[in-house]
Structures are given as structure tokens and as C-alpha cells.
Amino acid sequence: MPSAVTLIRSSTLSQVAQYAYAATAPAEARLIFLAGSCPLNADGSTAGVGDYAAQAASCIENLRTALAEAGAGITDVISTRVLVASWRQADLVTAWEVVRDAFGDHDVPSTLLGVTVLGYDDQLVEIEAVAAVLD
Secondary structure, eight states, X not given: OOOSOEEEOOSSSOSOSSSOSEEEOOTTOEEEEEXXXXXXXXXXXXXXXXXXXXXXXXXXXXXXHHHHHTTXXXXXXXXXXXXXXXXXXXXXXXXXXXXXXXXXXXXXXXXXXXXXXXXXXXXXXXXXXXXXEOO
């Protein structure tokens, strides 16, 4: 099935960014708005306590599961927002590298934010996403 997502790269904006600057989907695409993917184990406990990379990986795993249950995959994601509970840029970069590697060549437009706190005990990372599919 062809992808509904078209990534748009700019030849005039900085090439330092590790993502496409924009993305589109045709009008007939079904949009999937995912809740923030959290680093929660099936029993509700927080995975990777104290470890930004482990929590980002858990978020990606849970994101993949939610996408599959909605009839989509990671290459159907059209944008992400990565929330990291830290004031340290290095912690944000640690989480981002996991997310970037998980998306590979499908480098969707993304926003990386440092926040003061997230919703679950010991939670350090959360990933919001929107996907688009052609049914």
C-alpha cells in the first residue's frame, strides 16, 4: 500500500535538523491521533526508571503497538513531539537519538521539548504522534 505521508525537505533552511521540515497527507487519508506514548509496562509500572534512552525505547515500542492496533506503522507517522522531563540538553539529546534511530529514513517533522514533569511516577519521556493512512 502506498504511503499517505509525503515528507518535505527544505533546500534553503538549515540542514542540521535531523528531520523533514514539513509533511503532508492527501485529503482522503485517515488521520490517527495517538495519545502520548509513555514508558509503561503492561502492569502499569514505569520502564527504565532513571534512564532516558530506555524510556524513549519503551515509548517507541508502545507507539508501534498503538499504531498497529490503529492499522498503521511507524512509516505512517506524519509528525511527533518528544517530551523529556529535564532541563539538561544532553538528556533531551539522549532521548532524541533513540527516537531518530527508530524512525530511520522516515524522518518526520518533530519537536523536542524539555518539560518540568510528566504524568507518571518516574516518567522521563513521552512521545506524541499523528499518523496518516490510505484505507
